[in-house]
Amino acid sequence: MPRRHLHLTGAAGSPLRAALRGLRTELGLPDGFPPDVLAEAADAARNPAVAGHEDATELPFLTIDPPASTDLDQAMHLERRAHGYRVHYAIADVAAFVRPGGALDTEAHRRVTTLYFPDGKVPLHPASLSEGAASLLPGQTRPAVLWEIDLDTEGRAVATRVRRALVRSRAKLDYAGVQQRIDAGTAEESLALLRDIGTLREEQEVARGGISLNVPEQEVVERDGGYGLEYRAPLPADGWNAQISLLTGMAAARLMTEAGTGILRTLPVAPDGAVARLRRSAEALHIDWPHHVPYAQIVRSLDPRRTGHAAFLQDCTTLLRGAGYTVFENGQLPTPAVHAAVADLYTHCTAPLRRLVDRYAAELCVAAAADREPPEWALAALPALPKEMADGTRRANTVERECVDLVEAALLKDRIGAVFDAYVVDVKEQDPTTGTIHIEDPAIVGRIEGGAAKLPLGERLRVRLTQADPGSAKVLFAPA
DSSP, rough: OOOOEEEEOOOOOHHHHHHHHHHHTTTTTTOSOOHHHHHHHHHHHHOOTTTTTOOOOTTTTTEEOOOTOOOEEEEEEEEEEEEEEEEEEEOOOOTTTTTTTTTHHHHHHHHBBBBEEEEEEEEESHIIIIITTTSSOBBBBEEEEEEEEOOOTTOOEEEEEEEEEEEEEEEOOOOHHHHHHHHOOOHHHHHHHHHHHHHHHHHHHHHHHOOOOOOOEEEEEEEEEEEEEEEEOOOOOHHHHHHHHHHHHHHHHHHHHHHTTEEEEOOOOHHHHHHHHHHHHHTTOOOOOOTOOHHHHHHTTOTTTSSSHHHHHHGGGGGGTOOOOEEOEEEEESOOSSSSSBBBOOOOOOOTBBBBBHHHHHHHHHHHTTTTTTOOOHHHHHHHHHHHHHHHHHHHHHHHHHHHHHHHHHHHTEEEEEEEEEEEEESSSSTOOOOEEETTTTEEEEEEEEOOOOOOOOEEEEEEEEETTTTTTTEEEEEE
């Protein structure tokens, strides 16, 4: 599921980087790992538990990640079958390095997720593992949880197998390079099949009523000796790659539900009021949304390269706020059991280097596939996982929100009193002089208040910047 990514590129100014360091301190985030955790990680890196792993190093896996990424959770190899396709999906086997109840395990339960800042991250695991011995780096033999999912000619999953194996990635690719190779027709078959399988899975998503939000990333970019904020629209290859992860998460959920024990990622259907608010936002951004057209269809029609559409896609992420993790045992599925946006049973299992719950989901799936009971350490941790993940997700959301506020304030701190063209995208019901505006340049969605008249929802409005002070005051506008 999408998040509001924000990246710092180029020089971008040392004051902004200093403010980001201050934010880490203000939020009480850890600066490094305790010595006992680092020592245990170093030992685990030298001696991973791989005695039962099969040898699958003959498969020419590849990874697709942002160019600078070194914490590589997933590697894939795709091939044709007589009547469809086979997806080989290798997920970093973090359990081969983390001893249950040890210092590493305890620290991971404290951190829960990797926290991303525009200029770096606060990782879930020490770099010696997450960017070293456990990462599926090219040219290195690594322990993995290896999924094999067979699809028919229309992209439906017809068989799933999962086991522990040693794998070896042959290449580290990035999204732009993948897109270029596929478009140019120079991609080898395994990579070229990403478009075929990804497109089929997108069609399956439409058929079942699921929705993928192609939310653009915001990037801080150099401009005229300073810096600005722009959107980076995702490429088709981003979506095809995401479909492989979704496919695996759905297969994992099915395995666990058939076994009777597991943890699901669930999301209730959005209330009518939330969808009605999005309709107002669409109107404000001049997005045509006829009343007979369902939400899923309008989302699929959007072009994330258009600024107004990008702002609306970001607004659509509000419908994901009710997502959570739900444990079930003895075959008693929760209500609801499905993830409304996926429109099927679903779980998180493909990012264990960056998210705590994935290690446990993988363990339950390996046991289910082998028709045996999960290990006691995994079962014992299940009841506490939903709250731990909820707390970790809230912390990640706070980091995301505060980073956006800080970067926007830093971008505009020298422009107090400047006037911008904006659209009013939301108006507070209890106070119609207060609301939300969207500015195209820089790419900002901000708060507006202080006017005497009711804000004109959906209309263009000249606004004046009244407040922007990184570290103390969020961006605020008033009618000009």
